[in-house]
Amino acid sequence: MNFSLTKEQMLFQQMIKDFAEREVKPLAAEVDDLERFPIETVEKMARIGIMGIPIPKQYGGAGGTNVMYSMAVEELSAVCATTGVIVSAHTSLCAAPILEHGTEAQKQKYLPKLASGEWIGAFGLTEPNAGTDASGQQTTAIEDGDNYIINGSKIFITNAEFAHVYVIMAMTDKSQGTRGITAFIIEKNTPGFSIGKKEKKMGIRGSATCELVFENCILPKENLLGKLSKGFGIAMKTLDGGRIGIAAQALGIAQGAIDETVKYVKERKQFGRPISAFQNTQFQLADMNTKTEASRMLVRKAAYKKDAKLPYSVDAAMAKLYASETAMEVTNKAVQLHGGYGYTREYPVERMMRDAKITEIYEGTSEVQKMVISANMLK
Amino acid sequence: MKIVVCIKQVPDTTEIKIDPKTGTLIRDGVPSIMNPDDKSGLEMALQLKDEKGAHVTVITMGPPQADLILREAYAMGVDRAIHLTDRKFAGADTLATSHALAGALRKIDFDLLITGRQAIDGDTAQVGPQIAEHLDLPQVSYLENLKFDGDKTFTMKRHIEEGYQMLEVEAPCVVTVLSSANTPRYMNVGGIVDAYQNEVELWGFNEIEVDEKDLGLKGSPTSVHKAFSRGLKPSGELYEVETDEAVGIIIKKLKEKFILN
Numbered sequence: 001m002n003f004s005l006t007k008e009q010m011l012f013q014q015m016i017k018d019f020a021e022r023e024v025k026p027l028a029a030e031v032d033d034l035e036r037f038p039i040e041t042v043e044k045m046a047r048i049g050i051m052g053i054p055i056p057k058q059y060g061g062a063g064g065t066n067v068m069y070s071m072a073v074e075e076l077s078a079v080c081a082t083t084g085v086i087v088s089a090h091t092s093l094c095a096a097p098i099l100e101h102g103t104e105a106q107k108q109k110y111l112p113k114l115a116s117g118e119w120i121g122a123f124g125l126t127e128p129n130a131g132t133d134a135s136g137q138q139t140t141a142i143e144d145g146d147n148y149i150i151n152g153s154k155i156f157i158t159n160a161e162f163a164h165v166y167v168i169m170a171m172t173d174k175s176q177g178t179r180g181i182t183a184f185i186i187e188k189n190t191p192g193f194s195i196g197k198k199e200k201k202m203g204i205r206g207s208a209t210c211e212l213v214f215e216n217c218i219l220p221k222e223n224l225l226g227k228l229s230k231g232f233g234i235a236m237k238t239l240d241g242g243r244i245g246i247a248a249q250a251l252g253i254a255q256g257a258i259d260e261t262v263k264y265v266k267e268r269k270q271f272g273r274p275i276s277a278f279q280n281t282q283f284q285l286a287d288m289n290t291k292t293e294a295s296r297m298l299v300r301k302a303a304y305k306k307d308a309k310l311p312y313s314v315d316a317a318m319a320k321l322y323a324s325e326t327a328m329e330v331t332n333k334a335v336q337l338h339g340g341y342g343y344t345r346e347y348p349v350e351r352m353m354r355d356a357k358i359t360e361i362y363e364g365t366s367e368v369q370k371m372v373i374s375a376n377m378l379k
Numbered sequence: 380m381k382i383v384v385c386i387k388q389v390p391d392t393t394e395i396k397i398d399p400k401t402g403t404l405i406r407d408g409v410p411s412i413m414n415p416d417d418k419s420g421l422e423m424a425l426q427l428k429d430e431k432g433a434h435v436t437v438i439t440m441g442p443p444q445a446d447l448i449l450r451e452a453y454a455m456g457v458d459r460a461i462h463l464t465d466r467k468f469a470g471a472d473t474l475a476t477s478h479a480l481a482g483a484l485r486k487i488d489f490d491l492l493i494t495g496r497q498a499i500d501g502d503t504a505q506v507g508p509q510i511a512e513h514l515d516l517p518q519v520s521y522l523e524n525l526k527f528d529g530d531k532t533f534t535m536k537r538h539i540e541e542g543y544q545m546l547e548v549e550a551p552c553v554v555t556v557l558s559s560a561n562t563p564r565y566m567n568v569g570g571i572v573d574a575y576q577n578e579v580e581l582w583g584f585n586e587i588e589v590d591e592k593d594l595g596l597k598g599s600p601t602s603v604h605k606a607f608s609r610g611l612k613p614s615g616e617l618y619e620v621e622t623d624e625a626v627g628i629i630i631k632k633l634k635e636k637f638i639l640n
Contacts, residue, residue: 007575011450015566049568062568 003297012068016075019048028080031206032351037162038206041083046117050087055095060112066241066303070248074299077252078259081355082206084252088245089158089207090114093363094121097167097238098185101226106185110165119164123242124154124212125235132368134169134235135178139214141170148172148184148224150217153196156362160210161195164188167238168212169231181231185223192217203354240313242363244306247299247319250327250359254292257327257334257352261285264338264347275337284337288330295323314376321369324359331356380433380527380550382424383487385480385494385507386417386452388445397606413448416495420556422563423525424493425456431527434458436487440468440479450574454566461487465583467594473501475598477509482589483582484514490550491533496521496557504555511553518553519546523560 005013023044031038045051053069055061062068069091077084095114098106113119130136139152150170157166166186173180186193196211226234262285265276275281298319305312331353335342342349360366390409398405413421424435437452439445440463449460461483468479484492492514494507504520511518523543524536537544538557566574584591592598618628633639 007450008571011447011454011566011574012568012571014451015454015568015571019565048565049570053568057569063572064568068568068572 009068009071012064013071013075015048016050016072019044019050020075020079024076024083025079028082028348029345029351031080031082032203032355033205033345035200035205037208038080038083038086039162042086042117042120042162045087051090051117051120052095052111052115053091055091055099055111055115059099059107059115061095061115066244066306067300070244070299070303073245073248074252074255074296077249077355078256080206081249081253081352082204084249085158085204085207085246086120088242088249089123090121090163092242092245093123093158093238094163094165094167096241097123097183097225097234100237101183101234102185105222106225110185114165120159120162122157122159122163122166123238124157124166124168125239126154126156127152128155132365134232135181137169137171137181139168139170140174141172141182141184141219143172143221144218146221148219148221150184150186150192150214150219152214154212156199156209157212158207158209158362160212161198161208166212167225169235170214172228172231176229178232179229181235182228183225183231183234184219185225186217186219190217190219201358203351203356203358239363240316241306243316243320243369244299244302244312246359246363247295247302247316247323250320250323250356251292251295251299253352253356253359254288254295254323254327254330257331257349257356258285258288258292260347260349260352261288261334261337264341268339281337284333288333291322291326292330295319295326298322314373317364317369317372320359320364321366321373324356325366327356327359328353380427380431380491381436381489382427382433382491382493383436383438383484383489384417384421384424384452384457385492385510386421386437386439386448387414387495387498388412388439388441388448389414389498389500399606401603411444411447413451414495414498414500415558416497416499416556418495418563419558419560420493420495420554421452421455421457422561423522423556424491425564426561427491427525427527428456431529436461436489438463438480438483438487440464440471440476440483446579449579450577451566453574453577454570455564456567456570459580460577461580461582463582463587467584467591470596470599471594472599472601473503473505474509474600475594475596477506477513478589478593478598479587480506481510481513482587484510485588486586492516492551492553494553494555496555507553507555514553516551516553517548518555519548520555522554522556525554525556 027038049062052061053064054066057063073084073088098110114121141148141150168184169181171180172182192215194213196213199209265281266274268275302312302315302319305315334349335353338347338349341347388411391412396405427433428435435457436459437457438461463483497504519535519537521538523538526534531549533548535546
């Protein structure tokens with residue numbers, strides 16, 4: 001049992017903290033305010049390998065671990081949750097399923113571009129009538145000679161507007177329910193494929209969340225990912241990995257809110273003393289920090305198990321459940337400790353509280369995580 | 380082209396604590412970083428590598444924990460790292476340090492030697508120029524910019540008090556670089572993954588070409604008379620007045636201090 005970071009991880013943490021502080025933090029308020037996708041940050045991250053951390057070197061990635069990847073999403077999210085989710089969706093939801101389920105030709109074609117950050121990735125499962133109940137997919141893929149003809153739409157797609165490649169799910173056999181779902185890789189300029197409405201969101205406002213629209217979209221058969229009718233399994237496995245990313249994002253938001261709050265309570269004076277001198281402040285901070293550290297242990301454990309090729313689905317669900325609920329609780333307390341100022345956009349905790357909420361919802365709601373965890377207990 | 384960059388690990392703080400008895404720095408509990416001027420020197424070397432192709436070696440002298448900045452240098456893109464470490468080097472002032480480094484550099488073939496202008500822990504700006512003297516090489520200090528013609532000649536922009544100088548210098552030569560010369564790159568993630576797989580060569584007294592009497596405490600003519608933390612400045616006087624009156628007050632104060640006649 002060893003809770004220390006390795007030398008490589010420490011060196012990585014030094015770099016990513018420095019990068020987040022100098023390149024990401026200065027843009028966070030503007031990205032939120034203008035609902036602007038921080039493309040220049042993506043380019044900077046691409047140059048130093050952040051867009052391909054756990055992708056093997058043979059496919060142009062950094063050859064790093066999922067622990068490193070989770071540390072990156074954590075540190076980025078501590079200063080800007082939008083930037084954190086851009087990396088998370090790109091890596092966990094697009095590059096990872098291609099790495100795990102793609103043919104060698106698909107890996108050679110897509111991974112070097114994704115890992116280098118030349119291309120941004122996205123993932124499409126959710127539909128207007130298929131959220132938690134993913135079996136209600138309406139998007140269809142009908143075989144037509146050497147192609148599939150895709151019709152339907154996907155919603156709430158992170159990175160959608162700026163992505164170049166998408167992993168999407170569609171029904172190849174509606175009569176089979178979840179066993180009729182197949183995964184596909186779609187490139188941006190595929191005929192019949194377009195980006196629809198952009199969502200106006202409460203938080204993570206820069207992440208370019210849009211609808212994907214397929215109108216007789218013609219997709220060559222070589223773009224089928226994995227095996228025919230195995231899409232549901234691929235989607236669930238992909239979300240297991242994605243949950244490590246979102247848990248890390250939630251962890252980062254909580255840590256970021258704590259960092260801001262510690263700074264604030266030392267400066268803010270009431271009744272002639274800094275508010276850090278009051279026991280209520282101290283007890284709140286102690287709770288915030290303890291829960292955040294517990295989240296960190298869950299996130300790192302899930303990432304470690306994925307690296308060790310051990311089953312990690314339940315660990316990822318626990319990490320995501322606990323870290324996201326902690327992020328909501330911690331940011332709520334952070335705003336409270338900031339008082340009226342915390343409710344204004346002059347202080348980042350206001351944004352952090354809005355950003356935290358989504359972590360309890362996307363890539364499986366807290367309720368879904370509880371289903372995953374308890375199902376494993378009761379099987 | 381072969382470039383060698385001298386780098387140093389320094390405490391990351393402007394509040395350096397000093398041992399009142401020995402007058403030396405207390406390093407415990409202070410995070411360590413690559414000296415900023417040296418990091419800009421390294422960036423200059425890596426830019427030359429990117430543009431014209433070059434083999435870049437970093438060398439540091441220091442205790443075992445200085446290994447960290449050599450790993451960082453690998454993650455930034457250097458090709459070779461040498462760690463000079465030996466009990467015989469301990470207690471060195473700038474002169475003994477430069478003798479040890481020069482002793483190592485006699486064993487390395489290079490066209491350009493880059494050092495930072497000065498280290499933030501000692502602020503002497505002596506080691507780079509001293510190395511150049513020991514090796515009998517031309518030196519240009521306080522560099523803002525350097526271009527290589529691809530053959531033998533460097534064009535350099537050197538910062539001086541009144542402005543800057545432009546110089547042309549032929550290889551091999553020694554330059555010292557200012558941290559304002561560039562913004563050093565971040566470590567690359569793939570480079571970090573490999574940083575501890577790369578070899579850091581450990582060199583001691585036996586690996587270098589130097590006279591033992593020039594090393595360590597014996598080779599250090601500097602003795603610290605007294606070291607102390609500078610006291611806090613008083614908060615000063617604040618006037619909220621019109622510009623004309625303000626100018627008058629400033630002139631009066633400067634005359635009181637005999638700065639103006």
